[in-house]
Amino acid sequence: MHHLSASLYRSASLSCVIAYSAHCLAAGYGINENSASYMGTAFAGRASNPVDASIAANNPAGLSFVTHTILSAGSAVIFKGGEFKGQYTRPPRFGGIVSGETLVGKSTDYQKTTPVPFGHFSMPFNDQLTFGLSAYGPYGIELDYDNDWPGKYFADKTSVKVINLQGTLSFKLREDFAIGIGLIGSHVNGKLTQSSGVPDVLPIDATIEGDDNTFGWNIGAIWQVNEQTKVGAVYHSKLDFTLDGDIKAHGRLAIPENPLINATVNDKVGAKLDITMPERAALSITHKVDPRWTLMADATWTRWSHFEEFYVKAKNKMKVSLSGGFPSLPPEITTNPSSYIPMNWKDVWAYSIGASWQVSPQWLLRFGYMRDNSPVDDKNRTVRSPDADRNWFTCGVNWQATESLSIDVSYAYVVLDKGKISESKYKGTAPHAVDENYGKITGEYKTSSHIAAAQLNYRF
Template sequence: MHHLTTGLYRVASLSCVMAYSAHCLAAGYGLNENSASYMGAGFAGRASNPVDASIAANNPAGISFVKHNTLSVGSALIFKGGEFEGQYKRPPLPPPYDNGQTLRGKTTDFQKTTPVPFGHLSMPFNDQITVGLSAYGPFGIELDYKDDWPGKYFGDETSVKVINLQGTLSFKVREDFAIGIGLIGAYVKGKLTQTAGVPDVLPIDATIEGDDNTFGWNIGVIWQINEQMKIGAVYHSQLEFTLDGDIKVQGRLMVPENPPINVTVNDKVDAKLDITMPERVALSITHQIDPRWTLVADATWTRWSRFKQFYVKAKRHVKISQSGIPDLPPEITTDPSSYIPMNWKDVWAFSVGTSYQIAQQWLLRLGYMWDQSPVDDKNRTVRSPDANRNWFTCGASWQPTEQLSIDVAYAYVVMDKGNISEAKYNGTPPHNVNAEYGKITGEYNNSSHIVAAQLNYRF
């Protein structure tokens, strides 16, 4: 009975924890999908090639070169995908309680099919001033692993959505040079679920939900060097969020001893998470070779080294009730805070593309982007199964009338294979590794298909 009591005390004293991170369709948390026209060319030239109102989200100066009142609306659709194979292994508790646990298996399609809508409006006020309004998602994630996958004790569902509402003002200093600024109101909402507690002994269903809003900005310039070439540069500010929400925990353990042992947790506590979405700097070049051919290129640097940790801090302890263990009080409290070191690195993305005007009404696009990941084999987690990406894209634009055009695009995104070896960290300082929780190891092999469509109306 002494060993059983010791084991159950360890069960009761261990907190249920949640890691808070994400995997997206751009490196880190980033989303590129704010325009079907730029997606067709691998997002190359998105800060220097003002083809429609969607340039506002990529370079606010660009709308000075959009001649008419223009409405650009559409959506990308990221299809389900993802593949993982590996195992979770937990060491045994003191005998004779259990002999540890090992789960092996393979899971697929944990990246959920997700729409990414966007909308942009550009309106010239006079020959020098143009104003605009945009709504788009700069960051986001939708993961949902199967219930029986080997890493269920580290993460099940991950949903993080960031929405930007941007007002844009662009000023044409000269006929060949413009500067623009965008003021951004950003909103984030997150939900994460996990089976936590002590794996296979006291499984606890844990859910974290929270939201916040903040302000940001971007500033950019476009210089038309000559009739054939434009250069664009843009800076996007960081977005600092404090997610206020709660941690819900539920779980129960019953042991048919004499007297029977019953351990129950059913509580909800307030919690918060500080998170910063990093600043970005981009340089784009557009070169029109002749009336039919245009070449575009882009280089973007993102300061993901700001992302050091995720620390979900609970504002009070969770209450755990027990009966049948005489050495313990009827109610025990434990801190449900969670911590995971991220230590991401700064990254680059490079893209090249081209467009070809095959007829007066038809334009074709091709592109490629190499998208560096801030994650490697040392810091990959089940909520950030990230790796370097290769984007292969194509698209087309159809203009049936002078006022109306439609853009469509397709992207095949191939990620490098990535190994994972993730342990659990204690939620309270000094945040040491909790060796009793076990470790998930394995390999990710992910790829994605994305389609996008956009309607442009000039009035």
Template sequence: MVSCLRQRVAVLSPLFAAMAVSFHAGTAHSAGYGVHENSASYLGTAFAGKASNPQDASIAANNPAGIAYVEGTQISVGSAVIFKGGEFEGKHTAPNLLGPSETVVAEGKTKDFQSQTWVPFGHFVFPLNEQISLGLSGYSPDGIQLDYDEDWAGRYFAKKTSVKTINLQGTVSYKFQEDLSIAFGLIGSYVKGELTQKTDLTNFMAPNYPAAEAKIDGDAKTLGWTIGTLWRVNESTNLGLAYFSQLDFKLDGDVKVDGIYPVTKEPVHLKSKGKLDITMPEKATLSLTHQLNDQWTLMADATWTRWSRFKEFYVEADAPTLSSYVPINWKDVWAWSLGASWQVVPEWKLRIGYMFDQSPVDDENRTARTPDSDRDWFTFGANWKPDPSFSIDVSYAYVNLKKGKIDENKHYTPPNQGGVITDYGVLTGEYNNSSHILAAQLNYIF
């Protein structure tokens, strides 16, 4: 009996691979699996100028060379809050092994599966002398907080996805001359996640059969690096270029399944260690800032991310029947943003921005843990500076994702050629997602 159950759980165990897929995900974050929210000031311009406009210490997380032009010894701390949202309607169908027709395992509509999430950040810049500046930043580059309803249509594919990440970045910037700086940063990255889903312990996928609970938790850490340059072309124009390296993670975690086998009422407790090697892709940003006059400044950004590195995820478990495989087949993407700021009076500055954020996810490879699609960002913000050494930034973003269809299957592991597991059925439907983001930031010059 236990052997049979282990074979069945092997059909369901892509949950662990889903953790690697999802620790960069988020329907309100950047397309793909990134998180933009490392600054409230740059959020106001949809992150246009994030690598060329050294307005505060938070530029360290976007172009390390920018800290050479940050005023004095400065600290910028704050947080963004991503409000709950998300909408899905569809169904899970599977072959009826007791008859010729298909079984509708579950169907319906669910909302607000994207949980409210806080994304804190902090940046500190310290000039050693006229040429060398040091920086230290803490921010969350990746993350997700999804929690679908208990009885939603895709509960056998995903339920809870909770992943928290943090980057600690140390930066050294060198100013060759007044109009040119270069910098290098060393990044320590840590990720910890928990994912759950329902699991069928029979071959029937019948709606009236009780489901077991499958859970994954694991963590990983790695080192990366970043380089950047900032060129002050003239008194009005800055050009910034930044590159962030790939991150090579080796995830370790536990796969657990707990439930009651419905035929014999026998309790089931399965557990195995699992590992997964994964490389998160590099990205490069080209950024332009141009000051029209004393009041108006224009900004633009283009960011390229090499998501084509993602072809597949293969999890090897100590118990081979719990190994899993998820095909990805993503593409390289671009994010384009435009923004402007208006210095209304010396104490107040207003900002506005737009970004088109291309997604590597399409209708062919969308999953319940990655309900991503191309998105449009509409942002505005304000900076209040009542004192030369103190200012506050507040910003708002509305993020609208294009509707996206899902047609998700489970797959055998590569030793079995990675084919679709037809008995498990398919999740079909449509996502219609949008999100609201608020951010606030305190800047202080010592």
């Protein structure tokens, strides 16, 4: 029964193993697109250039310099893309009773087209106090690999959505200096699937769904150094989540050392995952060169080193039904599907520069570039977090249609550095060794994205 128990344990562990990655992807794939106006300059100046109500999500102090009641609302669309080429290899097992396996191939457009809506409202109470309300998505991802891709034993679909609701108060302490604070309620929801598990080890379908709510805050300041220059600084707090959800698994397990045994899984158990989304701090500067040209720059630090590991804990044991083989075979056994995965992410910086050009009273053009570093590298990349350092090339336009109405449209082309992957599965019990029987996925990712955004600004 030793080999039988080991095989059953690995099968039940599948659903928890996939759980960690989606939620870390929501974090590792932070979404910048909370404003079409700032996307045009690659988000340079987003903490120091108060052009509309969307600055609240980037620096709450900026609302003090938005002098009218304004509604800014719109959406970005991240279009499909991405390419993977590589192979899955598994060694022979059980002394050669079960042969090894090699799958070679690719998957394209695994990153799915995803809308990212946002909305911001700003209303000054008086010359010193301004109130704001915002809704935006700070994290999210939609991945759906081809059904027959080489990494099908590691991942199929990944869907994670995070929504922030933020209330903001901004205080203008002096004519040239303001501070602000935002209080945030955050909701996360994730669903992951994995089908067609490794033959003779994990031939089951598994799904995990979970959600949670938490609270956070951000605080910022803006100093208008002179008529031409503003400097902004902002700090975003960490977000502590405890994701509660269900693990569902079903399928038949083949037991190569005794094919007469029929082992099936058709169960659902609760699971919990404690994760922390990291702190962020940014420094931003905006300088008006002349009445037509404005230059901007931004540096943002993110403390991704919080992600050292993930430990998914099952609330109950998973049931496995047994039949055939031996008269003394019990009708059912249970196994603990808790799992562990090392992350070892690193702190990162993102740097951006941008410019705007007032072509005429009605038209404003924007341009920008950002170098956005990733906490993921070739040592810790996974099929559910195929991230890499990236370059953003952006442009945008603002049209002042009427005295009260303006429209922003922006475009970004994002190119990720090529990223290699060599991923194995880890056992859920200490000392969390690699499960050599599961096999390994190796290969290279080559990814780029097209992003478009539109935003309406209405001044009351």
